[in-house]
Amino acid sequence: MTTKTDVRPEWWDNIFAPSSCLVIITTVDTQGRVNAASFGTCTRVCHDPMYISFTCGEGKDTYDNIQATGEFTVNVVPFEQTMLDRTLICGLPFNAGQNELPKAGLTPLPARKLKPPRIAECHSHFECKVEWTRQWLHRLMVCGRVEAVSIDADCITDQGFIVWDKVKPAHYCGMRYRDRFVPAYDKPTRGVWRYDGNDPEFRAGENWRDAYKSTD
Numbered sequence: 001m002t003t004k005t006d007v008r009p010e011w012w013d014n015i016f017a018p019s020s021c022l023v024i025i026t027t028v029d030t031q032g033r034v035n036a037a038s039f040g041t042c043t044r045v046c047h048d049p050m051y052i053s054f055t056c057g058e059g060k061d062t063y064d065n066i067q068a069t070g071e072f073t074v075n076v077v078p079f080e081q082t083m084l085d086r087t088l089i090c091g092l093p094f095n096a097g098q099n100e101l102p103k104a105g106l107t108p109l110p111a112r113k114l115k116p117p118r119i120a121e122c123h124s125h126f127e128c129k130v131e132w133t134r135q136w137l138h139r140l141m142v143c144g145r146v147e148a149v150s151i152d153a154d155c156i157t158d159q160g161f162i163v164w165d166k167v168k169p170a171h172y173c174g175m176r177y178r179d180r181f182v183p184a185y186d187k188p189t190r191g192v193w194r195y196d197g198n199d200p201e202f203r204a205g206e207n208w209r210d211a212y213k214s215t216d
């Protein structure tokens, strides 16, 4: 077996790479001014109803807007050079009230239900109402209930799956990797599984034999 090595605490964060889905989150302030910020750690945390979560540092415009207006739109960034470059611009510390979208060459598109706009150049969009926030350390943890989802028409199959090589989801490698990203897609590969266990090992009523069977 390979020897394991303990990781220095200052590297722990790098080792959990990639961290999550790369997105640009739009919010608005009380005056309706648009803000866009990049997030590498945005995650779906509940399937049905669907909730999305992320954390944001104190003093950021996203932090203030979330507290003030309670809405955010998550725009998934495709792994394309131009979009990665633009995402880095949206991560710069602009003053409050500055709209990052024109600075990054991105186009706002009205959202379906909420105020924070969608970003036209991103392929999929999740409009969220803040369900709860929790302040801890110097951060705000945000959990939002998804109110509307939209996607470029050529990026979804008629069975409701994403077209992977069109959506091209990406991961941000993390702060110490600076401006580096990796693709979060490839040709989906099936896991071939078999478990020679006994029924009493499983929760009552669960049909574990069909766990990964398609229901479509």
Ligand SMILES: Cc1cc2nc3c(=O)[nH]c(=O)nc-3n(C[C@H](O)[C@H](O)[C@H](O)COP(=O)(O)O)c2cc1C
Pocket: 035, 036, 037, 038, 039, 040, 041, 042, 055, 056, 057, 059, 060, 061, 062, 063, 087, 088, 089, 090, 091, 092, 093, 094, 172
């Ligand atoms: C690719 C990328 C990923 C980022 N991921 C996060 C993240 O997951 N969490 C976070 O708090 N900040 C993250 N940042 C930093 C914020 O985008 C940055 O602090 C930004 O200035 C916040 O903007 P705002 O003040 O307009 O809200 C990331 C930046 C980049 C470029």
